[in-house]
Structure formats: structure tokens, C-alpha cells
Amino acid sequence: MKKAFTLIELIFVIVIIGVLASVAIPKFKNLTTHAKSSGVKSVVTSVQSSIDNIHGKWIINDNMTSFKDSQGNEHALNSQGYPEHLDGNDGNNFSWVLKVPVPSCSDGKTNGCWKEDPQDTYSYYYNSNDVLKLEYNATTGTLECKAGSGKYSDVSKCEKVVY
Numbered sequence: 509m510k511k512a513f514t515l516i517e518l519i520f521v522i523v524i525i526g527v528l529a530s531v532a533i534p535k536f537k538n539l540t541t542h543a544k545s546s547g548v549k550s551v552v553t554s555v556q557s558s559i560d561n562i563h564g565k566w567i568i569n570d571n572m573t574s575f576k577d578s579q580g581n582e583h584a585l586n587s588q589g590y591p592e593h594l595d596g597n598d599g600n601n602f603s604w605v606l607k608v609p610v611p612s613c614s615d616g617k618t619n620g621c622w623k624e625d626p627q628d629t630y631s632y633y634y635n636s637n638d639v640l641k642l643e644y645n646a647t648t649g650t651l652e653c654k655a656g657s658g659k660y661s662d663v664s665k666c667e668k669v670v671y
Contacts, residue, residue, distance in 0.1 A: 558605035559649045563589045578607040590649035
């Protein structure tokens with residue numbers, strides 16, 4: 509005698525798979541957006557940590573006037589002990605305070621990359637429509653959220669991503 513599944517058993521298994529898929533697929537829908545948001549938080553946290561490290565050295569070393577980046581180049585500190593700028597005009601964002609450069613929006617790239625706008629104002633491009641804007645405040649040594657575009661046109665949405 510042959511052993512096989514009945515039609516009802518097969519339909520029951522298909523229904524269970526359908527229910528599991530309907531629950532799982534929405535969970536993975538925004539996976540890319542969440543990954544990009546985590547990347548932004550990681551960069552902002554790393555930059556802030558480096559700034560705080562430089563400021564701590566300034567306090568310990570009796571108000572030093574400059575700091576060395578990872579290549580050994582000297583950069584000026586302001587009177588509060590924070591870097592005057594986070595990078596030069598070399599296209600590598602945060603290059604003075606981070607050892608590894610972040611993805612840059614060079615060659616017209618507008619997806620998952622950083623761009624320096626005017627001096628010490630940065631934009632993170634999730635895509636060409638949704639742009640997050642941050643500004644370096646050299647007086648307080650902090651990166652601050654500014655209104656971006658698309659879904660980040662509201663500062664409170666910017667802050668949810670960054671902080």
C-alpha cells in the first residue's frame with residue numbers, strides 16, 4: 509500500500525505557509541531603511557566620540573591648540589577645545605576625526621552616502637528624495653539635526669534617526 513499525503517493535508521500546509529509569509533514579509537519590508545538608519549547612527553556616534561576624545565585631550569593637555577588626524581596632520585582647535593572643522597575639502601567627510609572615511613556622494617551618487625554642503629554642514633542621502641541634514645557646531649562640539657527633505661523635512665524625524 510502506498511503512503512501519501514491527502515489533499516486536505518496539503519491544503520492545510522499551504523495555508524500555514526501563507527499565514528507565516530503574511531506575518532514575515534512586512535517585518536522585512538523596511539530592512540534597508542533600518543540598516544541605513546543604523547549606519548547613520550553609527551557614523552554620528554563615531555564622529556561625536558572622536559570630538560569628545562579630542563576635547564578630553566585638550567582638557568588634560570592644558571588647552572592644546574591643535575590635534576593630529578590619523579595621517580599625522582595638525583588641525584586647529586577653537587578656544588573651547590573642539591575642532592574648528594571636521595574635514596577639509598578633499599571629498600572625504602569627517603576625515604579629520606575618523607580613521608575610516610564614510611561613503612561619499614561623489615560622481616552624482618545619491619543613495620546611502622554623505623555629502624558636505626557648506627563648511628561643516630552635512631547631508632546623508634537615503635535616496636534622492638529623502639535627505640537628512642546635520643550641522644557641526646564647533647562651539648559645543650556637537651552634530652545637530654537640521655531639517656532635511658522628503659520624510660526628513662521635520663527636525664523631530666531627523667532626531668529620531670540620529671539620537
